[in-house]
Amino acid sequence: xxxxxxxxxxxxxxxxxTASNFPDLIRAEKSWLDSLLHKHGAILFRGFTPxxxxxxxxxxxxxxxxxxxxxxxxxxxxxxxYGRVYTTNEAPPQVKISYHHEMAYLPKxxxxxxxxxxxxxxxxxxxxxxxxxxxxxRMKHKHPEFxxxxxxxxxxxxxxxxGEDDESYAGGRSWKSVFMTDDxxxxxxxxxxxxxxxxxxxxxxxxxxxxxxxxxxxxxxxGRKIWFNSIALTYEACMxxxxxxxxxxxxxxGTPMPIEVVRDCVKxxxxxxxxxxxxxxxxxxxxxxxxxxxxxxFTPPRRILASLC
Numbered sequence: 325x326x327x328x329x330x331x332x333x334x335x336x337x338x339x340x341x342t343a344s345n346f347p348d349l350i351r352a353e354k355s356w357l358d359s360l361l362h363k364h365g366a367i368l369f370r371g372f373t374p375x376x377x378x379x380x381x382x383x384x385x386x387x388x389x390x391x392x393x394x395x396x397x398x399x400x401x402x403x404x405x406y407g408r409v410y411t412t413n414e415a416p417p418q419v420k421i422s423y424h425h426e427m428a429y430l431p432k433x434x435x436x437x438x439x440x441x442x443x444x445x446x447x448x449x450x451x452x453x454x455x456x457x458x459x460x461x462r463m464k465h466k467h468p469e470f471x472x473x474x475x476x477x478x479x480x481x482x483x484x485x486x487g488e489d490d491e492s493y494a495g496g497r498s499w500k501s502v503f504m505t506d507d508x509x510x511x512x513x514x515x516x517x518x519x520x521x522x523x524x525x526x527x528x529x530x531x532x533x534x535x536x537x538x539x540x541x542x543x544x545x546x547g548r549k550i551w552f553n554s555i556a557l558t559y560e561a562c563m564x565x566x567x568x569x570x571x572x573x574x575x576x577x578g579t580p581m582p583i584e585v586v587r588d589c590v591k592x593x594x595x596x597x598x599x600x601x602x603x604x605x606x607x608x609x610x611x612x613x614x615x616x617x618x619x620x621x622f623t624p625p626r627r628i629l630a631s632l633c
Contacts (some may be wrong), residue, residue, distance in 0.1 A: 326598050328455055332614075333598060334366035334608075339373075346372040346607075347387035354389065356521035357609075361436075362545065365614040366453050368606060375605035378629055381440035382407035384607055390633035393434035396504065397518045398427055399483055399497045401490075408631045412439070413619065414491055417626065421619035422560035423454055423593045426612050426632065429481040429534045429554050431519045434612050434632040441606040442627040449622025450599035451608065453615050455467070456550035460540060462592050463551060470585045471540065477576030478536040479553055497571065499530045536576030543613055548615065555581070556590045557618075593618075 326333050339349075343344060349372070350357065360368055374380045385408050391486045392408050400413040413421055427433035439451060464471045490496035499522070504509040508524065515522050515532065523531040539553035570580040599620060 326596075327598075328458055330598040331364060333364060334362035334368050334453055334600075335360055336368045336370060336600075338371045346375055346615065347383045348545055350384060350387035351389075357388075361609060364454055365611050367609045369609070370603060370606050372605070372607070373434055375440075375607060377438070378406040378442065380408045380628060381438075381442075381607065381631070382409045384440075385409070385438055385631045385633075388436075388438070388609075388633070390436055393432075393632040395427075395632060396402065396514070397430045397432075397502060397520070399485065399502060401497050401501075402630075407630055409440070409629050410631065412628045412630045415496070415562055415619075416491075417449075417622045417624050419564065420560060420621050421598055422556040422590065423452070423597070423618045424554040424557040425456070425552050428539075429537055431537070436633040437608075437610040437617070438631045439606075439608040439610070440498040440629045440631075441602040441604055442629050443625055444602045444604055445622040445624070445626035447623035448456060448620045449626045449628075450601055450620045451628065452597040452618045452620060453610065454593050454597045454617075456552060456616055457543070457546070457548045457588070457597050459551040459592060459616070460549050462596070464549075464590065465587060466592075467585050470582065473575055474553075475540045479539040479581075480533065480535040480574045480576055480578065481537070481554060481558060482534070482572045483532050483572075484525075484529055485532060499532070499574050502532075505521055541613070546614065551616070552613070555586060556593055557615075559583075559586045559590060602626075 395402065402410045404410055416420060426437055477616055485499040485502060487498055489498045489501055500506045503514045505511055512522050521533045541550050541552040543550050559569060562569050562572050569583050574580055
């Protein structure tokens, strides 16, 4: 844990008795848990029962009462497990999935994320967390001109998706899976609703142009600006694929982002992150507006499940 402005990050809750049923506790303490999430940005529940199976996790998700958020337009490979439960990004274990707000490259994104440790990794594999307002403040101090331009123009994200799923990298979901259709016209219509444009290629792949999207938002509930984007994630993906950053990310006016500033942003994220090792049965609740998350490389096996709300 870290402390930001005197507040522990994330909050960690453990039961004082094993007799209570976890979903029942959630329902009974829902108002208090919501206030705790507002204060801390993320809550790790450790040692609660039952919390062993995907069904147990689904029961906990349902107990919170948050509305389900469909993964329409998301580019990560994920598979349905049970009820509202899915696998997390299934990129290879050696791949680091860098810091991002879930689906920040789309106009509609989940407000909350729930993670569940079904099988702890043999090594590594943490889910690092970073308070978004801290990164905004540090970037504003170190790179004011960059932040000013980002606030004014937002960001445009670009991603090439293939005709079939490719699980060799973090954003390898096919356009057929992303838009849940094999009809290109239907895909174009769905993309337009997500503020995205599709440019088809001869090999059945497609260039998806997303945005411009706001990359800095104002958190009205907490009264502060936040670093709400997928810039670090896109940068790391470029490095993994050997691509020029300008091929996948620009300011909203189409001009390139200085790679040295983006690289420094990733460094700041690493400095401010908290990465708690997973334990079997852990449930992690994250406010997607307040906190960025990532995935560290790991030694298999590892199975972390998720639900978007």
